[in-house]
Amino acid sequence: MSLKYAAIRAGFEALWLTGMPRLFRMLSRSRGVIFTLHRVLPEPPADFSPNAILQVQPDFLDYCLGRIRDLGIDIVSLDEAMARLAAPEKGRPFVVLTFDDAYRDNLHHALPILRRHEAPFTLYVPTAFVDGTGQLWWQAIEDVIAGQEAIAFAGDGGAEHMDTSTTARKREAFERLYWRMRKQPEPERLALLADFAAAHGYDLERQCRELIMDWRELRLFADEPLCTIGAHTVHHYELAKLAADAAREEMLRSAEIIEVQLGMRPRHFSYPLGGPLSCGPREFALAAELGFDTAVTTRPGGLYPHHLRIPTALPRVSLNGNFQRRRYVDVFASGGLFTQIGRVMGS
Structure with a gap:
């Protein structure tokens, strides 16, 4: 906690x-x-x-x-x-x-x-x-980070890479990506989410249908x-x-x-x-x-x-x-x- x-x-x-x-x-x-x-x-x-x-x-x-x-x-x-x-x-x-x-x-x-x-x-x-x-983006980024040892997503200066090999680092990565999306205009957030999910093999529509x-x-x-x-x-x-x-x-x-x-x-x-x-x-x-x-x-x-x-x-x-x-x-x-x-x- x-x-x-x-x-x-x-x-x-x-x-x-x-x-x-x-x-x-x-x-x-x-x-x-x-x-x-x-x-x-x-x-x-x-x-x-x-x-x-x-x-x-x-x-x-x-x-x-x-x-x-x-x-x-x-x-x-x-x-x-x-x-x-x-x-x-x-x-x-x-x-x-x-x-x-x-x-x-x-x-x-x-x-x-x-x-x-x-x-x-x-x-x-x-x-x-x-x-x-729909896109339950907050749950999607948790799910992706939970299953990865490292992640990458588009940042202001190009791709941003983060180590997610420990629980503490997963939390840090989630906070970083969550607040990046919260601060973006909705079209930019949607694009970032789509790229992030595709890069890590995550099916957003399947997630929505299941939840x-x-x-x-x-x-x-x-x-x-x-x-x-x-x-x-x-x-x-x-x-x-x-x-x-x-x-x-x-x-x-x-x-x-x-x-x-x-x-x-x-x-x-x-x-x-x-x-x-x-x-x-x-x-x-x-x-x-x-x-x-x-x-x-x-x-x-x-x-x-x-x-x-x-x-x-x-x-x-x-x-x-x-x-x-x-x-x-x-x-x-x-x-x-x-x-x-x-x-x-x-x-």
Whole structure:
């Protein structure tokens, strides 16, 4: 685990030991929390798994849902959450469950747990992924680096070569390539990814078909009373990198495709990656213009009545796969606490 995550874990331990999560739940004006989840997998991650932050194990998810209710917190849909924010009295605290990207493991490992707990949730769908033509680039570069002793990719001054013979060097290479792609315009990132995958014999379309549900599987979620289907763009591009017309098209087309495929138009939206580099006031306004009732970011924080003023910029708290200790659930469920964390991160 990196020094960053070691420091965060130490902070979680201190918060739990001092009883701060309970205090924040009692004293904060936060009404609730939206949780971000991605993958639910039974196998523990390998030593080199930089994307392990995106996955939790079924037993942990099962414990989370039970513990949340033991704390006196309701699990509600997004629509119910917004209605509670509008209520004049604070009422019972709540949690909203959201899953991004339509991973197939959500069907096999998450859905049975959600049904057993009768827990409503939202599933945000990037439509090109479900078509089998999307590019899960963050997972692709992990997979390639995991299987190589050395890698090469296009750098500013020509080919860049990196030793990946040890776990530490693999992590270094992943960070280098990940942030190079994050900082590039989307066309340049797509070209770099295509060249990198081809050079190392990695089939991007096969990866997408293996990891993501197809439309037939997704209809099982659309027919599930507990599930709300949301939009998540077509190609999972970082919208802030696109021209306004292109960003608008990504958002609009994703809703239109879901309506054609599933017979319902999504009213809720999730911004890909969702942080300050990926979306901002322009995207929040576009989501409102396109008629989405809500749109979620990945900025940490709890939900307050003031979020009704801009419901297309809602914060979320990530159920981070690097912190799957049961006592941390009390920390995750403290909206006011994460609001303070978000303020520190943004300062």
